[in-house]
Amino acid sequence: MFPSWMPRLGRSRDWLVGMVLLALVVVWVETTLGGSAVLAPWATLPLSILVGAFLLTATSYLLRAVRVRVYFAELLAGRRDFLLVLRLSVLHNTANNLLPMRAGEMVFPWLMRRYFGYGLLAAGASLGWIRVLDLHFLGVIGLVVLWMRIPSPWWGLLVVGWLGLLPLFWRVGRLRSKVAGDGVGRLRRLLGFIAAAAxxxxxxxxxxxGLTALSWSLKFVGFALILGHFVPVALWQLMLGVMGAELSTVLPFHGIAGSGSFELATVAAMVPLGVAPAEALAGAVNLHLFLLGTTLLLGFTALMLPVPNRAKQGH
Known part of the structure; x- marks a missing residue:
């Protein structure tokens, strides 16, 4: 279906499910709220908030590229290709936001091989560890939001304990010599391969x-600014709404451009907090429109970044 140099961007079934989700969310919004009513608050959105939220989100994308550069520092040592790393990172995030059922994750190992000659499986394993870092910090944000809702020093202790898991990352990386070697079983070789990528x-x-924490923090603030304009509730409620939206982009269940899954996760996070379902849905749709607009603008900008000839010759 695709040329050999292209990644497989999802199965037909994934696209079918994504299209069904897209159709359902359009029907859901139109029958519940009406499209014009949902979009009306954009007319009163202050330009300062829109520009500020965009800059915060764009900076978070930049920090993600710095994280990739740090993660693969040994591979990229001596190379001055940060713009290429930035292009790779932004296009990966763009694909992730637009393609169904996590098919966009395939873009990262494909571009790592194409631009830097890095192995597909090794890049995929490294991306898995990056996602673990993401999920770990999302756990920190969750604990902080709960502290905002019910202030107590116990939440601080839980955050410290949660952060205390970080040493496991480099300890896992050192397990390579213990689980890999000649003549060992397939499972141990697999574990050694995964450990080597950490x-x-x-x-x-x-x-x-630190880059993960700063990137996610800036993005959460930017999204909360937008969501707060459409859903005037407490900050902790906004943060949990953004949390639901972000989890929908990290977990496997993901429609085309996040349609359906993004809205459902946001509404599911906010309604139990006392937010009216109609308000939560309107906020979710408009936050999603902001995400898609930002994604497309940054994605097209990334395509404008130069690609050195040696990178174009990659496989």
Whole structure:
């Protein structure tokens, strides 16, 4: 279906499910709220909030590219190709936001091989560890939001305990020599391969985690600014709404451009907090429109970044 140099961008079944979700969300919005009523608040959105939220989101994308550069510092040592890394990272995030059922994740290992000659499986395993870092920090945000809702020093202790899991990252990386070797079973070779992809130096893990924390924090603030205009509720409710939206983009259940899954996850996160379903749905749809607009603008900008000839010759 695709040329040999192209990644497989999802199965037919994934696209079918994605189209069904897209159709359902359009019907859901139109029958529940009406399209014009949902979009009307954009007319009163202050330009400062829109531009500020966009800049925060764009900066989070930039920090994700820095994280990739740090993660693959050994591979990229001596190369001054940060713009290429930025292009790779932004296009990967663009594909992730637009393609169904996590098919966009395939773009990362494909571009790593095409631009830098890195193995597909090794890049995929590294991306898996990056996602673990993402999910770990989302757990931190969840604990902080709960502290905002029910202030207590116990939440601080839980955050410290949760952060105390970070040393496991570099310890896993050091397991390679213990689980890999000649003549061992297939499972042990697989575990050794996965362990080898993990960051192994404590300083590297902390640097990567700091970039992860800053990137997610900026994005959450930017999204909360937009969502707060459409759903005037407390900050902790907005943050949990954004949390639901973001989890929909990290977990496997994902429609075309996030349609359906994004709205459902946002509404599911906010309604139990006392937000009216209609308000939550309107906020979710408009936040999603902001995400898609930002994604397309940054994605087209990334395509304008130069690709060195040696990278174009990659496989």
């Amino acid at each position: 960051p192994q130096a404590p300083g590297t893990v902390l640097w990567l985690y």
